[in-house]
Amino acid sequence: MIDAISGAIAGVGAGLGANYGQKKIDQGQRKPDFFNEAAWFDRWEEEHSILHRMEAHLKAIADAAKPDQPQTQILVLQPGQFIRYQTYGKQYTMMFVGAATQVQFNVPGVGLVTMNLNAGWNIVNLPDGTEVGLSASATSNVNVLYRASDVMYRSAI
Numbered sequence: 404m405i406d407a408i409s410g411a412i413a414g415v416g417a418g419l420g421a422n423y424g425q426k427k428i429d430q431g432q433r434k435p436d437f438f439n440e441a442a443w444f445d446r447w448e449e450e451h452s453i454l455h456r457m458e459a460h461l462k463a464i465a466d467a468a469k470p471d472q473p474q475t476q477i478l479v480l481q482p483g484q485f486i487r488y489q490t491y492g493k494q495y496t497m498m499f500v501g502a503a504t505q506v507q508f509n510v511p512g513v514g515l516v517t518m519n520l521n522a523g524w525n526i527v528n529l530p531d532g533t534e535v536g537l538s539a540s541a542t543s544n545v546n547v548l549y550r551a552s553d554v555m556y557r558s559a560i
């Protein structure tokens with residue numbers, strides 16, 4: 404019985420000694436408690452720049468996912484005068500005329516081109532800086548609905 408009690412006391416003592424020893428080891432491995440302001444600020448700047456880059460990427464994704472918002476304007480074509488139109492960075496350009504009309508385009512690098520536009524929507528797709536007008540022999544003004552869009556059909560019309 405004494406052997407059992409002495410064994411139990413030895414076990415308890417070993418356990419307490421192990422806990423005490425582990426505590427001393429943990430204290431020795433602990434980092435000193437001080438605040439390094441320069442290191443903290445450098446890390447903050449790095450995280451801040453990462454967040455800004457992420458925000459820019461998310462904005463680019465959101466802008467690309469937006470539905471097409473076509474640019475529309477009314478052009479009043481007059482005989483002998485040309486109006487310069489813009490593509491507004493869009494891929495396709497279209498014109499709507501109420502009746503079949505002969506229209507002249509002054510295309511940069513190409514020159515004067517005459518096209519017969521049918522009544523309704525006509526796909527034009529000419530480069531930015533193109534001028535549009537009626538021939539000098541035309542008898543009256545023509546109103547044209549001009550649209551620049553990134554979508555050829557569907558919501559473009």
